[in-house]
Amino acid sequence: MRYAIGLDIGGTKIRSALGNEKGELSEFLSEETDSMRIEEQIYRMLDSYSRYDCIGIGSMGPLNSEKGIITNPPNTKAKIRNLKIVSLLEKRYKVRCKLLNDCIAGVYGEKAFGAGKGVKSLAYVTFSTGVGSGVIDNNRIITGKDGNGQEVGHCGVDADIRMACRCGCLGRHWAAYSAGISMPGFIKQMLLTKYRGRKSKLSARRSITPKEFFDIASNDEVGSELLEDLGRINASGISNIVNAFDPELITIGGSIALNNQEEILDPIKRYVKDYSINRVPKIMMTPLKGDIILAGAIAFILDATKM
Ligand SMILES: [Zn+2]
Known part of the structure; x- marks a missing residue:
């Protein structure tokens, strides 16, 4: 079974979890979004996971999913301007990583594991x-x-x-x-x-x-x-x-x-x-309640990296 970390970057909260291809989620973490040091906060959260094959991110927008950049979200106190989240995480954790708009991750999760x-x-x-x-x-x-x-x-x-x-x-x-x-x-x-x-x-x-x-x-x-x-x-x-x-x-x-x-x-x-x-x-x-973005980010990256 392959595992992925899901990361849900929201205006007020950042959440993460470990998930597999069946949509079973575990090892949840949740923190208030740090307004000043969001990268370090994400590293600190992800550092606690040990066995996974890839990382999927669902984030508040606007963003550029192809370039893996969160550009300038208006609904948060966090200072985010062109955060190159995908390249930062791929470099640090040496696994494939993909970025989706959080709602696109949500609908992906609904179709993979929910009512869809x-x-x-x-x-x-x-x-x-x-x-x-x-x-x-x-x-x-x-x-x-x-x-x-x-x-x-x-x-x-x-x-x-x-x-x-x-x-x-x-x-x-x-x-x-x-x-x-x-x-x-x-x-x-x-x-x-x-x-x-x-x-x-x-x-x-x-x-x-x-x-x-x-x-x-x-x-x-x-x-x-x-x-x-x-x-x-x-x-x-x-x-x-x-x-x-x-x-x-x-x-x-x-x-x-x-x-x-x-x-x-x-x-x-x-x-x-x-x-x-x-x-x-x-x-x-x-x-899928509050876990839908995590579930979708995990499903998406697991599908995208399937052999
Ligand atoms: Zn508007």
Whole structure:
């Protein structure tokens, strides 16, 4: 049996695990992403593994998967500019290494080990620090020229107010509302505009984290309406994938969705048909939960290095 290390480089956390061709994962490590010394942090984590044949990386984008470089991710405090992660790791660990956009790794993992087994066309969407997706069309991953294929977080969505996105765009980028990093600003803006003057437990707070929002929202009138607003925006975002790629299956993951499954999934299912021209596919939570990117990075590198 061949083994690979999977590495999941996210805006808030870096995770790693050892995995095999059956998708069995073990030896998990997880650390907060170090804002200053990310290379040393990755080395320290990977140094603890002993038996493996290759290393697969799923990372926040944008990146260049062919060159193995993470270019300039906007959703993190970590100082990353053109990090040559593949050549650094290949040099240090003397094994083959490949870099994928984390959501592309996610959809690869879903097809290899999750709900996408035997499904030819599928998408994976993550709600976490950012919003992203990966798509496999007719058994082929869609990568685009640099490997950032489906940055759906920066597709436009139907929204009543115009929020600036962290990528710099002043349009209606999905991530400007639903990404964990942007949600507090969106909620605050809605309380100051659409819900101005309404009584709500949410308005008492100076700022509100996504966790606090979801904890309060369903027991609060304004909060419940905000959940619907957010649900419509998410359905509109998901419909971009339905309309552009026409997949058979869309799975949903990422910490925000996994921690608030009903609040995220139900309104998407309710409203996605309002925005979709194509037949609405099956939409469900990923059974691989928080390990999907690790599983996909491992499956991908094991497939890529198969004799
Ligand atoms: Zn954007």
